Amino acid sequence: MSIKVKTIVRYGRSWQERLYLIEVFKGMACTFRHFITNFLDNSKLYVRHYPEVKPEITPRWRGRHRLTTHEDGTIKCVACYMCQTNCPAQCIQIEAGERTDGRTEKVPLKFDIDLLECIYCGYCVEACPMDAIRMDTGIFSVTATNREEMKMTIDQLRSTPGAFSEEEYKKGGA
Amino acid sequence: MAEMVKLSVNGQEVEVEAGKNLIDAVGAVGIEIPHLCYHPALGADGNCRMCLVGIEDGRPPLVPACKTPAAEGMKVQLDAEHIKKIQHDVMELELINHPTDCPICDQAGECALQDYYQKYDGQESRMTVPQVQKSKKLDFGCGVIHDQERCILCARCVRFTRQITKTGELGIVNRTDDARVTTFPGRPLNNRYALNVVDLCPVGAMTSSDFRFKQRVWFLTRDKGICHGCSKGCNIFIDHHKEKYKDDIIYRYRPFVNEQVNGYFMCDEGRMTYKKENQDRLLVAKANNAESIISSAVDSLKNSISSSNKPVFLVSPNCSLEQMYAIKKLGEAKGATVSGFSDGYILEGDGDDFLIQDDKAANRAGLELLGVDTTKEAFESAMKEADLLVNFNNDLAKSYDAAALDELIGDCKFAMVATTQDALTEKAEIAIPAASYSEYSGSVINTDNILQMFNKAVVKNEPFDDIVNIVSRIGGDVNENSAAWAGMKASVPALKDVEPEQIPEQGLALNS
Structure with missing residues (x-):
């Protein structure tokens, strides 16, 4: 069996190319051609106008976390610590307390995720027996001016809505 | 055999x-x-x-x-x-009617039902009818919370209250699906060993209100220790955990089986003494009535001892044998009167015939063995002439009220090596924080003359020195436990043949 050999053409060795100036003008011509076409009509751009135009995120994308709630607004999390136990980056810190809203007995009083430590592996979502933590907010860019702001508290995690409908999320393999 | x-x-x-x-x-x-x-x-x-x-x-x-x-x-x-x-x-x-609420159950991780399910069952429930609903979160008293749905009716708790405490508060009423463990109306659990039912319960039906939802058990590190709540010296598991960015703290004590000392159980008061290890600890040293770093407080104490004519060293009956010996040797070298006066630790009539003892100090037998004087007369007569009192973690507030304490100390210089921050450390001119019994290794002798060794369990972020080390820093010869043992073997006849490394796990009965 012979090995398939593909010979790569090496540019830049001919006399014309080694003259350099001609190639510079050819390059500039290409740039200006694109500039003028895009200037007159920018609907066929090859690039996205980020951040004005956001990329389309699939429901399976692991973005920033959120804590889901029941229909009546009570939090689904029962503070079982499965996500904290499973977290390889140890970025989740939970404190549990007595639940008073009539559902089960246990509720998280504190639920902190340090996004600087998080590696977005999604193990917390997989470990959760209550479907209480999801990474479906569609938020992929988290910025802050100091370390403390990068620590998501229970209220922040709870108030962020999901970016997808229930059907889309379930279809995504959850 | x-x-x-x-x-x-x-x-x-x-x-x-x-x-x-x-x-x-x-x-x-x-x-x-x-x-x-x-x-x-x-x-x-x-x-x-x-x-x-x-x-x-x-x-x-x-x-x-x-x-x-x-x-x-x-x-x-x-x-x-x-x-x-x-x-x-x-x-x-x-498992037919078991709620399988393991995510919110404190027993998860040390539950017999969970373990056996993994080992012997492992199949999904075949039940199609709804489960029987029973009461949850019943307060049984004494800090015991009962969940009737999780209960498997093994009757361990019932037998405990009948056979061990002989109080019989618990019973099983009704039959089949309706059977449940309960108390008589208006007669909750009322005995000093009630929390043992939490350990006895193989499932999560009995949980402790004190430990409830505090931590998941698989995070806890289990280290063996000796309870310092009374002179029984019950063997315990010190369940502690250091959370990320936090300090190592103790979550609970559980009895550890030692047939020679405590059997399978321990008392509720002893269980709760873990709180003292976490809270109100003396964290900042004091020298000349002002906050200072530990080393300057140590230096200041060292100078005070050498300039003093009549120092008195007061030893706590909770100190380990090694610490007592180190303090005694320092006292001999510096011409100090060493006293172990601690009558306040004895609560007359508080003990019972099971585990709880009148004497709330873990190592009074050690004081006696080392020949440290514990009489009130000797201590007070020494105090009359003394110009310096160095108190090694002895809670004098137990023996004297505030006025009597003022009178006792008078204008004598008062220094403390202490684990807890209280009125005494406030009063002291020099205060040096020391490691508590969960943070050092040592040995104690219990009321039945059984010598037991325990090891360091908790490692704090900023650990304090053991009293043995502090004593050596203020001029003592004994600088570590092995040196103390070498000295004790030479000077105490009862310990002559004791090899500290070979003390069995169950403790060594001393014949004296």
């Missing part, structure tokens, strides 16, 4: 102690027979049927292992198909 018999388990020949029941006898050689209702301290009840084993050529061929004494030539079947089916079916029955 007990008589041994030979029997075979799954065709494997083992030698076990005669007369013991099969669970204990075979368990001693490392073969586990699953059981839920049997507990070595409570005896066999035979209600859970989980320990049914086959006896080949036996009559009857199927017996509960907890009620069957090991006998010569017995052929025990554990892995036969019909035995496996029994274990599987018993588990299925136990």
Whole structure:
């Protein structure tokens, strides 16, 4: 069996190319051609106008976390610590307390995720027996001016809505 | 040595102690027979049927292992198909009405039902009818919370209150699906050992209100220790954990089996003494009535001792033997009167005939063994002439009220080496924080003259020195436990033949 050999053409060795100036003008011509076409009509751009135009995120994308709630607004999390136990980056810190809203007995009083430590592996979502933590907010860019702001508290995690409908999320393999 | 018999388990020949029941006898050689209702301290009840084993050529061929004494030539079947089916079916029955709320159950991780499900059952529930609903979160008193749905009716708790505490607060009422553990109306648990039912309960039906939701048990590190709550010296598990960015703290004490000392249990007060290890600790040193770094407080104490004419060293009866010896040697070198006066630690009439002792100090027998004077007269007469009192973690507030304490100390210089921050450390001119008993290794002698060794369990982020080290820094000769032991072996006849490394786990009974 012979090995398939593909010979790569090496540019830049001919006399014309080694003259350099001609190639510079050819390059500039290409740039200006694109500039003028895009200037007159920018609907066929090859690039996205980020951040004005956001990329389309699939429901399976692991973005920033959120804590889901029941229909009546009570939090689904029962503070079982499965996500904290499973977290390889140890970025989740939970404190549990007595639940008073009539559902089960246990509720998280504190639920902190340090996004600087998080590696977005999604193990917390997989470990959760209550479907209480999801990474479906569609938020992929988290910025802050100091370390403390990068620590998501229970209220922040709870108030962020999901970016997808229930059907889309379930279809995504959850 | 007990008589041994030979029997075979799954065709494997083992030698076990005669007369013991099969669970204990075979368990001693490392073969586990699953059981839920049997507990070595409570005896066999035979209600859970989980320990049914086959006896080949036996009559009857199927017996509960907890009620069957090991006998010569017995052929025990554990892995036969019909035995496996029994274990599987018993588990299925136990789980019919079990709420499987493991995510919110404090027992998860140390639950017999969870373990046995993984080992012997492992199938999904076949039930299609709704589960029986019972009461949850019943306050049984004494810090015990009961969940009737999780209960498997093994009656360990009921037998505990009947056989061990003889108070009989708990009982099982009704039958079949309606059976539940409960108390008499208006008669909650009321005994000083009630929290033992939390440990006894093989499932999460009995939980402690103090530990409730504090931590998941798989995070906890279990280290052995000795309870310093009274002179019984119960063996304990110190369950502690260091959370990320936080300090190592203790979450609970649980009894550790030691037939010679505490058996399987411990008292509720002792259990709660873990709080003292976490809270109100002395964290900042003081020198000349002002906050300072530890080293300058140590220097200041060292200078005070050398410039003093009549120093008095007061030792706590909770100190380890090594610490007491180090302080005693320092006292001898500096011409100080060493006293172990601690009458306030004795609460007359508080003890009982089970575990709780009148004397709330862990190592008074050690003071006596080392020949440290503990009389009030000697201490007070020494104090009259003293110009410096160095108190090594002795809680004088237990022995004197505030006014008497002022009068006792007078214008004498007062220094403290302490673990807790209280009125005494406020009063002291020099205060040096020291490690508490969960943070150092040492040995104590209990009220029955049993010498027990314990090791360091908790490692704080900023650990304080053991009193032995502090004593050596203020000029003592003894700088570590091994040096203290060398000295004690030479000077104390009762400890002459004791090898500290060879003290058995169950403790060593001293004959003196």
